[in-house]
Amino acid sequence: MESRRGRVLASIFLTALLVSSAHCLEFRRKRKPDGPVKTLVILVMENRSFDHMLGWLKSSRPDIDGLTGHESNRLSASDPSSPEVFVSDDAVFIDSDPGHSFQAIREQIFGSEDTSADPAPMNGFAQQAASMGEGMARTVMSGFSPESVPVYTALANEFAVFDRWFASVPTSTQPNRLYVHSATSHGASSNVRKDLIHGFPQKTIFDSLDEAGLSFGIYYQNLPATLFFKSLRKLKHLTKFHNYKLTFKLHAKWASSPITLSSSSATSTLSSSRPMMTTLRMMSLVGRISNVPNPDGIIGPDPFFFKFDRLGIRVPTILVSPWIDRATVIHEPNGPTPHSHFEHSSIPATVKKLFGLKSNFLTKRDAWAGTFESYFSMRKTPRTDCPDKLPEVTKSLRPFGPKEDAALSEFQMELIQLASQLIGDHVLNTYPEIGKGMSVGEANQYAEDAVARFLEAGRAALRAGANESAIVTMRPALTSRTGRGSSTSLHLSS
Numbered sequence: 001m002e003s004r005r006g007r008v009l010a011s012i013f014l015t016a017l018l019v020s021s022a023h024c025l026e027f028r029r030k031r032k033p034d035g036p037v038k039t040l041v042i043l044v045m046e047n048r049s050f051d052h053m054l055g056w057l058k059s060s061r062p063d064i065d066g067l068t069g070h071e072s073n074r075l076s077a078s079d080p081s082s083p084e085v086f087v088s089d090d091a092v093f094i095d096s097d098p099g100h101s102f103q104a105i106r107e108q109i110f111g112s113e114d115t116s117a118d119p120a121p122m123n124g125f126a127q128q129a130a131s132m133g134e135g136m137a138r139t140v141m142s143g144f145s146p147e148s149v150p151v152y153t154a155l156a157n158e159f160a161v162f163d164r165w166f167a168s169v170p171t172s173t174q175p176n177r178l179y180v181h182s183a184t185s186h187g188a189s190s191n192v193r194k195d196l197i198h199g200f201p202q203k204t205i206f207d208s209l210d211e212a213g214l215s216f217g218i219y220y221q222n223l224p225a226t227l228f229f230k231s232l233r234k235l236k237h238l239t240k241f242h243n244y245k246l247t248f249k250l251h252a253k254w255a256s257s258p259i260t261l262s263s264s265s266a267t268s269t270l271s272s273s274r275p276m277m278t279t280l281r282m283m284s285l286v287g288r289i290s291n292v293p294n295p296d297g298i299i300g301p302d303p304f305f306f307k308f309d310r311l312g313i314r315v316p317t318i319l320v321s322p323w324i325d326r327a328t329v330i331h332e333p334n335g336p337t338p339h340s341h342f343e344h345s346s347i348p349a350t351v352k353k354l355f356g357l358k359s360n361f362l363t364k365r366d367a368w369a370g371t372f373e374s375y376f377s378m379r380k381t382p383r384t385d386c387p388d389k390l391p392e393v394t395k396s397l398r399p400f401g402p403k404e405d406a407a408l409s410e411f412q413m414e415l416i417q418l419a420s421q422l423i424g425d426h427v428l429n430t431y432p433e434i435g436k437g438m439s440v441g442e443a444n445q446y447a448e449d450a451v452a453r454f455l456e457a458g459r460a461a462l463r464a465g466a467n468e469s470a471i472v473t474m475r476p477a478l479t480s481r482t483g484r485g486s487s488t489s490l491h492l493s494s
Contacts, residue, residue, distance in 0.1 A: 033214060033354075033355045033356075037354055037355075037373075037376060040350075040351060040354065040355075042180065042347060044177060044180060046173075047100065047172075047173055047176075047315070048315070048316065049313055049314060049315060049316075050066075050163065050165070050313075050314035050315055050316045051066065051067055051071075051087070051143055051314070052091065052142075052143045052144065053143070053144060053149065053152060053316040054066065054149075054152065054153075054156060054161065054163075054316045055067035055087070055143045056089045056143050056144065056145055056146055057146055057153065057156060057161070059146070060146065061156075061157075061327065061329070063329045064161065064163050064329055065163040065164065065331070066163065067087050067089075067143060069086065069087060069089075070086070071086070071087045072084045072085060072086040072087065072141075073085055073122075073123050073124070073125050073126035073127065073137075073141060074123070074126065074127070075126050075127060075130050075137060076127055077111030077112065077121070077123045077124045077127045078111065078112065085126040085137050085138055085141050086141065087141050087142070087143060088138070088141065088142045088143070089142070089143055089144065089145040090142055090145070091139075091142035091143050091144045091148070091397075092397050092398075092399070093396075093397040093398035093399065094139060096132070096133065096136065096139070098128075098129055098132065098136070098139075098140050099128050099129070099131075099132060100171070100172045100173065101171065101172060101190065102170065102171040102172070102189045102190060102300075102304055102306065103304075104128055105170045105171060105312065105313075106170065107124045107127065107128040108122075108124045108125045108128050108313075109121075109122060109124065109170060109313070110123075110124060111123040111124035111127060112124070115310075125137075125140050125141060126140065126141055128140075129141075144397075148395070148397060150390075150391040150392075150393060151390050151391060151393065152316070152318070153391075154387070154390050154391050155318045155320055155390070156318055157326070157327055158320075158326055158327075158386070158387055159318060159319055159320040159321065159324045159326070159328065160318065160319040160320075160321075160324045160325075160328035160329070160330055160375065161316070161317070161318050161319075161328070161329055161330070162316075162317040162318070162319065162330045162342055162372075163314070163329060163330070163331060164314060164331055164332055164341065164342060165314060165315060165316075165317040165342040165343065165346070166311040166312055166313065166314055166315070166341055166342065166343045167311060167312030167313055167314075167315055167343065167344065168180075168183075168185075168311060168312065168343045168344040168345055168365070169185060169189065169306075169308060169311070169312055170310065170311065170312035170313070171189045171190060171312070172190060172410075172411070173411050173414075174188070174190075174225070174228070174411070174414055175188045175189055175190070176312070176344055177225055177228075177344075178200060178202075178228065178229075179343070179344040179345050179365070180344045180345075180347055180348075181204045181205055181206065181226060181229065181347075181348065182200070182202045182203065182204045182205065182229065182348070182362055182363070183205075183295055183345040183348050183349070183361070183362040183363040183365045183366035183369070184202055184295035184296050184298075184308075184362070184363045184365060185200075185308075186200050186201065186202050186296070186298060187296075187298035187299065187300055187301070187308075188200075188300075189300045189301070189304065189306050196228065196414070196417050196418055196421055196426075197421050197426050198230065199227075199228065199229055199230025199231075199232075199233055199471075200228050200229050200230060201230050201231075202229070202296070202362070202363075203231065203362055204226075204229050204231060204232065204348075204362070205347070205348035205351050205352070205362065206218075206226070206229075206231070206232060206237070206240075207231050208348075208351075208352065208357050208359045208362070209351070209355070209357070210236075210237075211357075211359055212355065212356075212357050212358065212359065214355060215240075216240060217240050217241075217242055217251070218232075218240055218241050218242065219242050219243075219244040219247065219248045219251075220241060220242075220243065220244055220451070221244050221245070222444055222447045222448050222451070223415050223418065223419055223447040223448070223450070223451055224241055224451065225415070225418070227418060227422060227451075227454075228418060230471065233471045233472050234468070234469055234470065234471055234472075235458050235461055235462050235466055235467070235468045235469070235470050235471075235472060235492070236462075236468035236469060238455050238458035238459055238462070238472070239459065239462070241451075241455055291309075291339045292308070292309050292310050292311055292339075292341075292365075292368070293309070293364040293365055293367075293368045294307055294308045294309055294364065294365075295308060295345075295363035295364055295365035295366075296363050296364070311341065311343055317342070319372060319375060321375075321376060321382075322382035322383040322384075322386050323375070323376045323377070323378070323379050323382050323383070324375060324376075324378075324379075324383075325378070325379065325383075326383075326385075328375075330342075330372065330375065332370070333346075333369075333370020333371065333372070334370075334374070335370070336367070336368065336370075336371075337368055339368075340368055340369060340370045341369070341370055342369070342370045342372070343365075343369055343370075345362075345363075345365040345366040345368075345369040346366075346369040346370055346371055346372065348361075348362055348366045349361065349366040349367070349369045349370075349371045350371040350372055350373050352366070353371055353373050354373045354376075402440070403440060404439060404440050404441030405439045405440070405441065406439065406440045407436075407439070407440075408435050408436070408438060408439075408440060408443055412435065412440070412443060413432075413435045413436070415443075415447060416434060416435035416438065416443050416446060416447060417431070417432050417434065417435065419446060419447040419450035419451065420434045420450070422450050422451065422453075422454040422474065423450045423453055423454060423474045423476070424473070424474040424475040424476045425450075425476055427475065427476065428476065453474075454472065454474060457472065457474060458472045461492060466492055467492070470492035470493060471492065471493050472492065473492070473493055
């Protein structure tokens with residue numbers, strides 16, 4: 001068991017719902033990576049800031065750059081006599097959604113539209129939240145006590161935590177997720193409709209892995225956000241998409257010795273059986289890194305014309321591996337430049353170095369970003385005391401169950417727009433408002449059905465002998481333009 005534990009390496013928990021693996025258990029084997037690291041798993045979770053999730057770990061881990069309780073924001077960033085809101089450790093499940101648009105985050109970081117301050121004052125979180133509703137200022141300044149998030153606390157204490165890992169761009173979810181896989185958002189600082197329809201055109205780290213003869217897999221819950229990328233809609237890649245619930249634990253066991261766990265989460269599945277790295281926005285009182293290279297020279301659209309030359313706020317990131325000593329804190333990277341930082345582009349940059357990819361960096365951003373592969377070679381032998389299971393969550397932070405009848409959030413709307421593109425419903429008159437009449441439950445079913453139909457159509461085309469480099473495009477039948485569950489036809493393009 002010990003030798004097997006030394007073979008595989010790393011899982012990353014970031015802000016999202018996607019798990020990506022640099023080693024997919026395919027029946028058609030590709031070449032194996034050189035070196036001791038055979039598998040890298042990226043688990044992307046929903047947006048939360050470092051201070052919100054892990055900031056209070058500093059109370060027992062003074063080496064972590066976290067919260068002391070003295071940090072605060074005033075309700076009016078420009079009025080020193082306005083009420084002061086201090087950080088607290090009593091966060092619970094948050095049903096409302098703090099502002100996460102480009103302009104909202106600009107206000108949070110700078111307190112105004114003036115972005116010239118360096119370092120940024122980080123004084124607008126309470127102000128921006130207060131504009132969204134009563135009580136939101138206190139909510140957005142709250143974080144979780146370590147006892148309230150026992151799994152993350154255990155992972156941070158047992159392995160390594162990054163306390164200066166930043167969002168790649170100071171804006172919402174989707175552009176940041178694009179950086180995870182391609183080190184650029186191709187100029188997007190928000191939802192870009194034409195790129196949702198046609199697919200973002202930039203090269204991804206998955207393309208680099210494929211060129212190198214290495215395999216990968218994408219595990220999704222209801223809709224894989226990697227289908228925002230045009231290249232991943234190619235027929236040859238559709239067999240790399242796996243339903244998380246049905247396959248992830250099985251594939252994880254194939255990659256190492258099986259171990260029985262009390263928890264069914266991806267975190268427990270991975271942490272008990274192999275080295276892994278983990279990464280997990282709201283309030284974060286350290287942020288705004290400038291002197292950041294624009295990835296590809298693209299400037300953002302009107303009215304902000306953002307140059308993509310500064311990072312967002314800190315997000316929690318945990319590295320889990322038997323090659324990592326307990327209670328390790330990772331601050332700044334060692335290069336590749338004096339101004340480099342850890343951010344989402346660090347993932348494709350590390351994959352390139354870890355697996356010796358010969359292709360160029362994807363953009364100027366991942367060429368600049370700090371990497372973490374060196375932390376897998378700091379020990380001569382892997383640890384033998386890694387926990388086989390993680391703490392049970394005995395107290396729910398959510399006082400109610402899922403609200404299946406609720407209206408969709410902005411992010412959920414984006415996912416439904418992607419789902420509608422996959423099956424051709426975007427040509428209907430209801431696009432891009434297609435999700436506005438849906439409840440959360442209806443949208444989930446629509447997304448799951450869309451993905452299933454898209455993947456099955458592509459696999460059927462492969463079985464029929466279609467060119468594996470063709471890109472799948474679906475169109476609704478002219479006789480069935482109902483918007484939901486309409487029949488479709490398949491088109492392939494190069």
